[in-house]
Structure formats: structure tokens, C-alpha cells
Amino acid sequence: MVTPSAFPGSRGMRIRIVVVHAIVFGGCWIALVARATTLAAFEPALRELGETQSAGVVTWDDRRGAIRDRQGNSLAVSVESDSVFIRPFDVGDREATAGLLAQTLGLPAEEVLGRLVSPRSFVWVKRFTSLAEGARVRALRLRGVGTASEARRAVTRAGFADAVIGSVTVDGVGASGIEQRFDPELRGKRVRAAVLRDARGTPMASRVGDARAPAIAAGSDVTLTIDGEIQFAAEEALREGVKAATAKGGIAIVVDPGSGAILALAERSAMPGGTRIAAVQTPIEPGSTLKALLFGLALSTGLDVRETVFCERGEMPLSGGVVRDDHRFGWLTWADVLKLSSNIGAAKLGRRMGAERFVSGLAAFGFGAATDVDLPGEVAGSLRAARDWGEFGLATASFGQGISATPVQLMMAFSAIANGGELLTPQIVARIDSAAGERLWASSRRVVRRVLSADVARELRRLLARVVEQGGTAPAARVRGVPVAGKTGTSQKPDPEGGYSSDGRIASFVGFAPVVEPKLVVGIWLDEPQKSPYGGVVAAPVFAKIVEVAARVLAVPVVPGGGD
Amino acid sequence: MTTPRIDRLLVLAALSLVGLGIVMVYSATGLAFGAERLGSHVTSIAVGLALAALLFRIGPDRLRRLVIPMLIGVIALLALTALTPLGASAGGARRWLRIGPLQIQPAEIAKLMLVIYLAHILAKKRERIRQFLVGFLPPVAITSIAVVLLLRQPDFGNAVIVVLLLAILLFVAGTKLNYLFLSLLVAAPVAYALITQSSYRFSRLKAFLDPWQHRQDDAYQVFQSLVSFGKGGLWGVGVGAGHQKLGFVPEAHNDFILAMVGEELGLVGVVVTVALFALIVWRGLRIARREQDPFRMLLAVGLSTAVGLGAAINCGVVLALLPTKGLPLPLVSYGGSAMVATLGALGVLLRIGADQLRESSMPSVGARETPSRESRSFESVGVLTHPSVGAHGPLGGT
Known part of the structure; x- marks a missing residue:
């Protein structure tokens, strides 16, 4: 070191600098390194805590x-x-933050500010x-906002x-x-x-x-199985139909009778059951639409529809009540009983068949048993045992009173008529595919049982086609170029307090098209239509509109001069 | 005139620490703030380097001539901060002075000025340094004013550093040890009272004494700091890979940045950091020992000690060897005023060393710079040519 004593006392100062350096700083450095070594090498508890405290699941x-x-x-x-x-807690300028957020999210600034001053550590602003x-x-880059x-x-x-x-x-x-x-x-x-x-x-x-x-x-x-186009047609037609009939609501269902697939299921609110799926969750009395099934069962037992029956001029007193028709029919062929929807004729046919056979026949059509459709909350409707019916009960049941079925149950029964006699399980799901594209499940045609012979089904279809003819109950169901068939119905809604509601009625029409080898079954239910309680008046036009579109979608061949 | 030769090891150590600081500040703040904090950190460094260059050019002697007005100015700043609404508070302490968009911490400037003043006064009174009224009382009195104002903010950490600087400079200058011991006897009860009567200092002390016990409350920060070192182990988890900055160690980019070093760079990183500060202190005190002028010698001691004490106390706090103070790690921590002041101090220190190197490399003693007025009369060697030239030596270019 070439530093001679520069000034008196400099030697002492240099020594004291060395002392400060050695004692103060030497001590500091040694203590710090020793402490850091201890912490890093000999404190496993600290290491463990450090590794676990930031790990989350x-x-x-x-x-x-x-x-x-x-x-x-x-x-x-x-x-x-x-x-x-x-x-x-992380927000810096509260007013500015609230202002910017409110502007960006389109919320009132006071509302955002109100949440900002919340004493909680985490608050949703907008989900x-x-x-x-x-x-x-995120682009605002506001502190405490994410x-x-x-x-x-x-x-x-x-x-x-x-x-x-x-x-x-x-x-x-x-x-x-x-x-x-x-x-x-x-x-x-x-x-x-x-x-x-x-x-x-x-x-x-x-x-x-x-x-x-x-x-x-x-x-x-x-x-x-829902077909977007047919569903759309059904939604539109139902909406118009409900409006035209001044009804509280309605249901429109389209089923492919060959497979049992539900092609459309439209509901408008205020059907019994509110927002639920009324089509499977609400039992409705089928009303006169049931006559189609009655005739199917009767044809199976050899009914000759050319025979005539006396319709009592519109009034038939029985023990327990009086059966009435809207028109004072006299002698009608059985075929015309169906075409004109005579309650008295139907009652006489039911009596001729007998309660036992009628009830077991309806059970074969799927009444009283859930269809097993893949929708939640399905009910089975009610079908009382034959011995409980009595004379009047059997008579009214023959035109669809005192028994109930969901719209989907009735649709499947009509599908059996349309497809040659087989009752099928309705399908709503066509397939389920995993996210990876793997086919997990696919629907297949499931036959519950054969209800009618193919011949009986064919003859019944022919009879039901007469319903839409001029003079029948539902000429409004006719579609240009597509022969259709079906049955009207008007049912009284059960009064919540017992018996029947006097003015609460459901007008319905269930039919199929074309008449030969039907490709679709369409059912319409209108809830409390103010315009008319008759299915032929308010429900049949809705049916026609849906068939018109659905027939085109399904490429049903147009029959020149067929239908209307 | 040859170009000034600077102490390369000192520069290397300082720049290594600054570089480490840039990396660790970004690591600690990048997730939450992106490059925002990094940007202002780098800006502080740029300003600090500019100040260092400026002070290097100005040199210690011209600073000395301005020492009294600057001291008065800085005490005024301290008073403004502590006693007027101009002082901006953060976390219960009024340590910052807000000037337009700028926030400065006068304590950092005050430390630098006080060191220059103490070197000046102790060099001036050197012959009579052992006399109580002449050599002891004036520096102690001036320092006390600064200490009182610092305690008023309150800034206990910087007050402690200033007192320690005073003690070391008095000791090196040759004050009677009796005075120092006496002062200790007076200061100890005052310090005790200050600690026990301030609830936050007392709770910090309790926390310091048993961090495990107080790890959920008072010692949370210190305890999590210790966790960082434990987690880092020998080599650390890697730069940027630490998790302690996710709110576990509050102020991870600031006073507790050594905890980030401990977690991400491990014991190796901590030892290297401490070694770099030791290197700065060694080179600084080496410059002091080689100095032939008492003012410059004491100034070099003061500047090196200020940086070294700052580092040692900060590391001591982060490693829970000392109670929490609120002091940044010099050159590494995020924090504008401290960074600028520390780089400025190193600029002065480098200049003192550079002048010595020039001296030893100059062939003729006649061209030697005359460091200061006071030293001139005590020069034992060399013939002075022109005092005026000497005073401007390295700047004027004779």
C-alpha cells in the first residue's frame, strides 16, 4: 500500500476504519450468511409450508x-x-373504477359503486x-376488477x-x-x-x-328426433291457431308412425300444468277422438260398418244419466256414426262390445300405462277397471269421457292405426354422441304390441278419412294434394272441485296423412277456445297447416286431385 | 490529463445488484402489474445513474462548499414532510413529499447530505475532535435535528441508520470513546421509550421475537419471508417461478425483495447478494483507507457505510434477525428516492477513488490534485502549483 501518512492522525483513522470494517460489517455479513444458511438448509417446516400454501385444487x-x-x-x-x-379491497380509486365499469357494462354507476363499497372480499358485478x-x-386494466x-x-x-x-x-x-x-x-x-x-x-x-x-x-x-322444420311449422301453426280460437294455450304433436319418433312437440302456455311438458305430464280426457280406437276394437271383432244403428234422435236416457248428441240423428250406418261423431251411436257400440273387451282393448292401445318416452315426469292417465263402470260409465267412456290419457299416449294409439296396427314406444332422442364423436346410444324402433290387424287398421283409416269429407265433422282438416284422415274431439276439463267444468273445454283433432301408408300423425289440442269448442272448427285448420309443411318436408308424394 | 480511472470492482458490484433488482422487481410485480412497475423502476435507475455521473463530475470538494445550504435545504424538506400537509402518507407514515407528479422521500437525500456534512465538520474540527464542545456536540446536535424529524414522520429505520452513521463517523474521526458510551447510555432509554410507546413498533418487536407465534398477524410478512428462504433451499425455485409473491410476502418487490431472491435464486443467490454488498463496502473502505485527505476519507467511510448499513439492516430484517424497519435493500428494491440517492452516493465515492488512482498513476506529484482546502495545510509531501487549478483538477483540465 503506497499510502503514507497524509495528515496527522490519519494512521489512527485508517486503523479505526479497519476496525469498523472488521467488527461491524464482518459481523453483519457472517450473521446474515449464517442465518440464510440455517433457513435454507435446516428448516424443513418452512419449506413444507412454502410448498403447500400456494397449492390449490x-x-x-x-x-x-x-x-x-x-x-x-x-x-x-x-x-x-x-x-x-x-x-x-384491491380497488384504488372507487369512483373512477365504478364509473368506468358502469359505462362498459351498461349498468347504473350507483349500483356498481354500491357493490364496490361492499365489505366482502369478492363481489360479482355482472354474470x-x-x-x-x-x-x-379486461382492457380497462382496473385494479381489483377481474x-x-x-x-x-x-x-x-x-x-x-x-x-x-x-x-x-x-x-x-x-x-x-x-x-x-x-x-x-x-x-x-x-x-x-x-x-x-x-x-x-x-x-x-x-x-x-x-x-x-x-x-x-x-x-x-x-x-x-325433433325435425327443426316441422317443429317450426308446428310452433307457427299452433301460435296462429291459439290466437284464432282465442284459446288459453295448446299442444301440437307430430309423430312418425313408422318409427314412433316425435318429429315436433310444440306447446303454448296455460295448458294444464303450466310450464311443464303437458304432452306427457297432463292426462286429458280424449273425448270423441277415442271413437277412432273404439271402432278399431269393434272392427277387430267383426263389426260390419254398413249395418245401421238407431241414434235415438239425440237423446238416450240411461241409468245414471242421459247421453246426448248435438244433432238429432235417426238411423245411421256405423261408418256414419264415426264420420258424424254420434255419441249415442258410440255408446251403443261400446255396449255391444262390453266393458271388459273395451277396457282391455284400450289397455292394448296403451291407455293406463306410461309410454316410457324419454321425457321427465310422464304420467299414465287413468283407465278404471271394467266392473266399476256401470251402464252410463261404459256409455260415456265410449265417447272418451271418464278416462284420461296424455296427448302422447293418444298420439301413439293413432300411430298404431296409421302404421298398420303396431303400438310403438315414442322416441324423442335419436342418438347420444360423446364429445369425442363416439356414438353412445341410438334409438331403435320399439314395438310394444300389435293392437290391430293390418286389415282392420287399413279399414279404420278409410273410415277416418270420411271424417274430413264434406258433411263430416272436420272438412277443415283437408290439405290440397295430400289425403288426410282423423278424428275430432271436444272434451270437458275436469273441474278442480269435482265433476266437469261447465265452460272449460279442450278442442282436439288427431289425424294422419296420407291416408294410404301414412307418414305422419298430427295431434292438436286447444285449451278453452272461446271461438268454438269443436275440434273440427278450431283444431282441424291447425292440423291442416302442419300437414301441409310436414308432408313437403317428408317428401310425401302429392296425389293430384287427392285431398281437397 | 488521463481519463478518470474508476474502481471497476465497485462498479461491477453495484451494477450486478442493480441488474438483480431489475430481474427481481419484474418477477415480483409482472404478474399483477405487467411492465408498469418495471418501467418506473428502470426510470429511477436511469435518473440515479445520471445523478451519479453528475456528482462524479462535480466531485466531493465542490459539494463540500455547498454543504451548509444543502443541509439546511434538506432539513427543511424533512420538516415539510413531517410537519406540513405536503407530506404524503402511506401506511400510517408521512415519508413522501409530493411535488407535482413526483414523490420523493427526503430521508434518502437527507442521509447523503448528512454524511457530507459530518465528513466536513469532523474533518474541519479534526484537531479538536476530542473536545466535547467543539468536536462532539455540533455534529451530534445537527444529526439530532434530523433524527427528531425522521422520528416525527415516523421513519424509525432511517433514524437508526443516521444515528449509526454518526457513531461510526465519530469513531473513525477519533472521538473519545467515553462520549460514545455516554451517548449510548442516553440513547438507550430514549430508544426503549420510542419502541414501547409506539404500538406498531412494539408489535413489530414482539413479532420479531417470535415469528412462528405471530405468523398470522404481526409477524405475517416476516414469517412468510422466512418461508421464502426455506422454500428456496440451496438453488431456489428459479427466476419467476416463485409463489411467495402471490400475496404471501407483501411488498415483495420493495423492502422484502431479498425474500424473492431467497425463494427464486436460493441460498446461493442470497449469499451472492450479500457478497456483492460486502464487495461494495470493502472497495469503499479501501478507497477511504487510501485517502490522504481527511474530508474525503471520512466521506468515503460515510458513503460506503451508508450503503452497507442499509443493506445489512434490510437483510437482517428480511431474515428476521432484526425487527421490521421499513427500509429498502439499496440498489435492488423498487423505490425511486433510495435508488437515486444510493447511485448518487456511489458516484461521489467512485470520484474519490478515481482521484486517488489518478494520483498514483501520475508521474509528477506536482500535478496532483489538491483535494480540499483543509487538507492543503497538512500535506506532508508535494508542492502545490496553483491552488485554483488544483480545486478544479479532474474537471477543469489543466
Whole structure:
């Protein structure tokens, strides 16, 4: 060291510098290194805590499967959406933050500010908003404001087949309809992922997003037998029909009689049962539509429809009540009893058949037993034992009173007439495919039993075709180029207080087209139509409109001069 | 005139720490703030480097001439911060002075000014340093004013550093040890009272004494800091891969940045960091020991000690060897004023060293710079040519 003593006392100062350096700093450095070494090498408890405290597990259900129509178009899908949240404690300038958020989300600023001053550490501001809006919120880069990715269930067309599709809760659980019945299939698998979490225990959102990307655990897609075009026609025709008849609501169902597939199921509100699927959950008295089944059973026992029967001029007193017709019919052939829908004629046919055979015949048509359709909450209707009926009971049952069936049950009975005599299980789901595209399940034609012989079915179809002829009860059901057949019905609604409601009626028409080798069965029910209680007047035109479109969709050959 | 030769090891150590700081500040804040915090950190560094270059050019002697007005100015700033509404508070302490968009922490400037003042006064009174009224009382009195204002903010950490700086400089300058011991006897009860009568200092002390016991409340930050070191182990979890910054260690980019080093770079990173500070202190005190002018010698001691004490106390806090103070890690922590002041101090220190290197490399003693007025009369060697030239030596270019 070439530093000679520069000034008096400098030697002492240099020594004291060395002393400070050695004692103060030497001591400091040694203590720090020793302490750091101890912590890093000999404190396993610290290491363990450090490794566990930031480790978290998040679970979520993967994307819910879609519900599609049979053409493959989506009816209900899960849409990625952003939910905006605030961590009030992290927010810097509250007024500015609330103002910007309110502007971006289109919410009142006071409302956002109100949530901002919340004493909680996490508050939702807006849930299930669009991804674009979520992106705009993120672009604001506001402290304490974030977005979380959440799946929202959306129907592609509001009010379209909504009763069948059903609904899901906010938590993504099926609550009604197909969403409920096939919830286990539709629902995404529960996914667990190890994530990083911050000191508050909040998972780091970015990691969750990364883990969500592969859709391996997504729910299966359920493809319905619903035909989008026919469903649309049914929705439209029903809406117009309900309006034209000033009814409270209605049901329109289209079934493919060959397979039992439900091609359309439209419901408008205020049918008994409200928002549920009235078509399977509400038993309705079939009314005169039941006469078609009565004639089917009678034909099977060798009825000659050319024989005549006296219709008592409109009034037939029996023990227990009086059977009435709207018209004072005299002698009618059995064929005309069906065409003109004589209650007295039907009652006499029922009496001729006997309660036992009638009841067992109706049971064969599927009455009193659930159809096993894949919709939730199906009921079986009621079919009392024959011995309980009595003379009057048998008479009224012959024209569809005192027994009940759901619209879908009646549709399947008519399908049996249309398809040559086989009662089928109705199909609403065509197939289920996994998210990976694997076919998990496909529907197949399921025959419950043969109800009618092919010959009887053919003859009954011919008889029912006369109903829509001029002079029949439902000429309004005729469609240009497509021969149709069917049966009208008017039923009194059971009064909640017992007996029948005086003015609560359901007008119906159930029929098929074309008459030879029918391709579709269509049923219409209108609830409390103010315009007219007759199915031939208010329900038949709705039937005609649907058949017109459905026949085209199904490529039913047009018969020149056929039909109307 | 040759270009000034600077102490390369000192520069290397300082820039390594600054580089480490840039990486760790970004690691600690990137997730929450993107590059925002990094940007202002780098801006502080740029300003600090500019100040270092400026002070290097100005040199210690011209600073010395301005020491009294600057000291008065900085005490005024401290008073403004502590006693007027201009002082901006954060976390219960008024430590910042808001000037337009700028926020400065006068305590950091005050430390630098006080060191220059103490070096000046102790060098000036050097012959009579052992006299109580001449050599001891004035520096102690001036320092006390600063300490009182710092305690008023309150900034206990910087007050402690200032007192320690005073003690070390008095010791090196040759004050009677009796005075120092006496001061200790006076200061100890005052410090005790300050700690026990301030609830937050007392709870910090309790937390410090048993961090496991208080790990959910008072010692949360310190305890999580210890967890960081435990988790980092020997080599650390890797830069950016640490989790302790996710709210487990609050102020991870600031006072507790060494905890981030401990987690992400491990014991190796911590030891290297401490070694870099030791290197700065060693080179700084080496410059002091080689100095032939008492003012410059004491100034070099003060500047090196200020950086070294800041580092040692911060590391001591983060490693739970000392109670929490609220002091940043010099050159590494996020924090504008401290970064700027520390780089400025190193600029002055480097200049002192550079002048020595020039001296030893110059062939002629006649061209030697005259460091200061006071030293001139005590020069034992060399003939002075022109005092005016000497004063401007490295800047004027004779």
C-alpha cells in the first residue's frame, strides 16, 4: 500500500476504519450468511409450508353437451361467457373504477359503486356477459376488477321446442325437459386440476383457463328426433291457431308412425300444468277422438260398418244419466256414426262390445300405462277397471269421457292405426354422441304390441278419412294434394272441485296423412277456445297447416286431385 | 490529463445488484402489474445513474462548499414532510413529499447530505475532535435535528441508520470513546421509550421475537419471508417461478425483495447478494483507507457505510434477525428516492477513488490534485502549483 501518512492522525483513522470494517460489517455479513444458511438448509417446516400454501385444487364441470334437432342443428348449447367480479379491497380509486365499469357494462354507476363499497372480499358485478364485454372490461386494466370464464346455457331460438328442451339452473343442472332427463349424459365430467393459488386462496385464473382448453371431459350431445322444420311449422301453426280460437294455450304433436319418433312437440302456455311438458305430464280426457280406437276394437271383432244403428234422435236416457248428441240423428250406418261423431251411436257400440273387451282393448292401445318416452315426469292417465263402470260409465267412456290419457299416449294409439296396427314406444332422442364423436346410444324402433290387424287398421283409416269429407265433422282438416284422415274431439276439463267444468273445454283433432301408408300423425289440442269448442272448427285448420309443411318436408308424394 | 480511472470492482458490484433488482422487481410485480412497475423502476435507475455521473463530475470538494445550504435545504424538506400537509402518507407514515407528479422521500437525500456534512465538520474540527464542545456536540446536535424529524414522520429505520452513521463517523474521526458510551447510555432509554410507546413498533418487536407465534398477524410478512428462504433451499425455485409473491410476502418487490431472491435464486443467490454488498463496502473502505485527505476519507467511510448499513439492516430484517424497519435493500428494491440517492452516493465515492488512482498513476506529484482546502495545510509531501487549478483538477483540465 503506497499510502503514507497524509495528515496527522490519519494512521489512527485508517486503523479505526479497519476496525469498523472488521467488527461491524464482518459481523453483519457472517450473521446474515449464517442465518440464510440455517433457513435454507435446516428448516424443513418452512419449506413444507412454502410448498403447500400456494397449492390449490379447483374442480369444475366441463362444458355441457348440446341438444340438437335431427338435422343436427343446435337447439341448446353452452356458451362461454365472462362474469365480471370485483375485489373491493384491491380497488384504488372507487369512483373512477365504478364509473368506468358502469359505462362498459351498461349498468347504473350507483349500483356498481354500491357493490364496490361492499365489505366482502369478492363481489360479482355482472354474470354471464358476453366475451366481448369481458374483453372490454379486461382492457380497462382496473385494479381489483377481474373476469371469470363461466358457461352459460343458451337456446338458439327463444321459445322453440322449449318444453321439450327444458331448462338448467344457474349452476348448470338440468331442471326440466331433456335437460333434466338426460342431465347425467349432457353434463360435463367433473374436472379436478391442481392450481396455484394466491395468499387469499384464490386460484390463479390463467391456470384454470389453460386446464379448460382440452374438451375431453365435455358432456355428450343429445340429438332429438325433433325435425327443426316441422317443429317450426308446428310452433307457427299452433301460435296462429291459439290466437284464432282465442284459446288459453295448446299442444301440437307430430309423430312418425313408422318409427314412433316425435318429429315436433310444440306447446303454448296455460295448458294444464303450466310450464311443464303437458304432452306427457297432463292426462286429458280424449273425448270423441277415442271413437277412432273404439271402432278399431269393434272392427277387430267383426263389426260390419254398413249395418245401421238407431241414434235415438239425440237423446238416450240411461241409468245414471242421459247421453246426448248435438244433432238429432235417426238411423245411421256405423261408418256414419264415426264420420258424424254420434255419441249415442258410440255408446251403443261400446255396449255391444262390453266393458271388459273395451277396457282391455284400450289397455292394448296403451291407455293406463306410461309410454316410457324419454321425457321427465310422464304420467299414465287413468283407465278404471271394467266392473266399476256401470251402464252410463261404459256409455260415456265410449265417447272418451271418464278416462284420461296424455296427448302422447293418444298420439301413439293413432300411430298404431296409421302404421298398420303396431303400438310403438315414442322416441324423442335419436342418438347420444360423446364429445369425442363416439356414438353412445341410438334409438331403435320399439314395438310394444300389435293392437290391430293390418286389415282392420287399413279399414279404420278409410273410415277416418270420411271424417274430413264434406258433411263430416272436420272438412277443415283437408290439405290440397295430400289425403288426410282423423278424428275430432271436444272434451270437458275436469273441474278442480269435482265433476266437469261447465265452460272449460279442450278442442282436439288427431289425424294422419296420407291416408294410404301414412307418414305422419298430427295431434292438436286447444285449451278453452272461446271461438268454438269443436275440434273440427278450431283444431282441424291447425292440423291442416302442419300437414301441409310436414308432408313437403317428408317428401310425401302429392296425389293430384287427392285431398281437397 | 488521463481519463478518470474508476474502481471497476465497485462498479461491477453495484451494477450486478442493480441488474438483480431489475430481474427481481419484474418477477415480483409482472404478474399483477405487467411492465408498469418495471418501467418506473428502470426510470429511477436511469435518473440515479445520471445523478451519479453528475456528482462524479462535480466531485466531493465542490459539494463540500455547498454543504451548509444543502443541509439546511434538506432539513427543511424533512420538516415539510413531517410537519406540513405536503407530506404524503402511506401506511400510517408521512415519508413522501409530493411535488407535482413526483414523490420523493427526503430521508434518502437527507442521509447523503448528512454524511457530507459530518465528513466536513469532523474533518474541519479534526484537531479538536476530542473536545466535547467543539468536536462532539455540533455534529451530534445537527444529526439530532434530523433524527427528531425522521422520528416525527415516523421513519424509525432511517433514524437508526443516521444515528449509526454518526457513531461510526465519530469513531473513525477519533472521538473519545467515553462520549460514545455516554451517548449510548442516553440513547438507550430514549430508544426503549420510542419502541414501547409506539404500538406498531412494539408489535413489530414482539413479532420479531417470535415469528412462528405471530405468523398470522404481526409477524405475517416476516414469517412468510422466512418461508421464502426455506422454500428456496440451496438453488431456489428459479427466476419467476416463485409463489411467495402471490400475496404471501407483501411488498415483495420493495423492502422484502431479498425474500424473492431467497425463494427464486436460493441460498446461493442470497449469499451472492450479500457478497456483492460486502464487495461494495470493502472497495469503499479501501478507497477511504487510501485517502490522504481527511474530508474525503471520512466521506468515503460515510458513503460506503451508508450503503452497507442499509443493506445489512434490510437483510437482517428480511431474515428476521432484526425487527421490521421499513427500509429498502439499496440498489435492488423498487423505490425511486433510495435508488437515486444510493447511485448518487456511489458516484461521489467512485470520484474519490478515481482521484486517488489518478494520483498514483501520475508521474509528477506536482500535478496532483489538491483535494480540499483543509487538507492543503497538512500535506506532508508535494508542492502545490496553483491552488485554483488544483480545486478544479479532474474537471477543469489543466
